[in-house]
Amino acid sequence: MTQTLALIEEATKKSGLIWVQGPTGPSRALWHVWHEGAAHLVGGPGEQPLADLGLADGARAAVTVRSKDKGGRLVTWHARVSELAARGEEWSAAVAELKGKRLNAPDAERIEERIEERWATECRVLRLEPEGSTVELPSGALTAQPLPTPAVTRMPMPAALPRLLRGRRRGRQG
Template sequence: MTETRALIEEAAKKSGLIWVQGPTGPSRALWHVWHEGAALVVGGPGEQPLDGLGLVDGGTASVTVRSKDKGGRLVEWTAAVTELAPDGEEWTAAVGELKGKRLNAPDAEAIAERWARECRVLRLLPTGATASLPDGSLAAVPLPTSATTRRAMPAGLPRLLRRGRRG
């Protein structure tokens, strides 16, 4: 195993999330399981959304793994995307691994059947190509919104706070 492959595997095994960017759309944080040299993800109704990423069987994706402790970027690698066919041998093995890591599933007993019917299970296999780490933060500017987290303080609040200290 090469040093690059070892770095990718170790980082992915220890990280709970990977950031995946397909040919379209923004990168998205996805929970995953590392199994037999690849990251496995499941998405669809009732699971994490994969739509808008453009992840197709035979395509590629960019995967970024961050440190679980500090959140810093550890490695960014190119993955070959394979969509596993429901009830195939690879699919059954992948679902067995994914089921164990799926938290708070509403239908834990029938989750494999639901995934076969409604969801996609993808295998993201490292191609060996890694990107060099950036110098800057790459933080995106927040989208404009009317939402606010701070409002003006009510006029009578300072008096109420002062009165509470005396008693």
Template sequence: MTAAADALMDRALVEEATKKSGLIWVRGTGPARALWHVWHEGAAHLVGDGPGEQPFPAGITEGAGAEVTVRSKDKGGRLVVWSASVSVLAPHSEEWEAAVAELKGKRLNAPDAEQMTERWARECVVVRLTPGVTRTGLPDTSLAAPPLPTPATTRRPVPAALPRLLLKRRRRTGCHGASAP
């Protein structure tokens, strides 16, 4: 294959894999983060860095570079890694409006669906990641890293008195919900 054909194949792989993947891993200057996105007009678009939205990794700023890892939707393994140039879209610009129209349709569980785009314009950042160089080979190292700090918590231990309260309630109502004599 010629270099031009290879470049077209790489571009097609990046586009198809990124379109189909629900999450992409984006690395700026710090650790990578898993981010939801939409593929629109030849680039991945993200919204975040605002209240109630996904935090971007460090270094995702206008003119910066980023590394994007796309996983397989079926197996979850790495399919392709591509470098990206970062563009921050100006709120209410033509490009911003087009990207936000696509992002709005993919945003799940928004607490303020009617005012979401205005909140994004006021408090969030919409970013365009334009693909550059593609790498399809596997790395020499595992790339394992500890989880990033987060305010999210896991379930806490059950309070000591809870099992007694639940058993007491079952004894009172019987096994079919009827009151005991």
């Protein structure tokens, strides 16, 4: 069991993203921080969308950890979800860690005061604690259909573009 927890902790600490599959909804990539034996994440308005995953206090989730350098799946572990009470001792400790990892916050100016206040009033801070010794190692291709999105792929590259780029390089060298 100790080796299993060490594997979960080390893999999750090193990964920038974890894939979380809650009781409902799709599996979603979420940024997190490992703190005091669990993955902590924040979601809500202006943050990660968590509403459709069913991550409520006492729920169970499957957490898949990817390799930071290769991007492949390393391990999947099962977690017990708990929502931390805003401004409580546990919440404050987790938020202190999460603030340091939050990139591009909408309230980046005076981040110390604003982000904590916004997270306390509008967002949820969740703790995903490893449960039992259940660990699944990767097997198979694990491909999945992408989630629907209004984003579109850009048009194909014009056929003449490679010739134009080659011509520019020759012009600069001469």
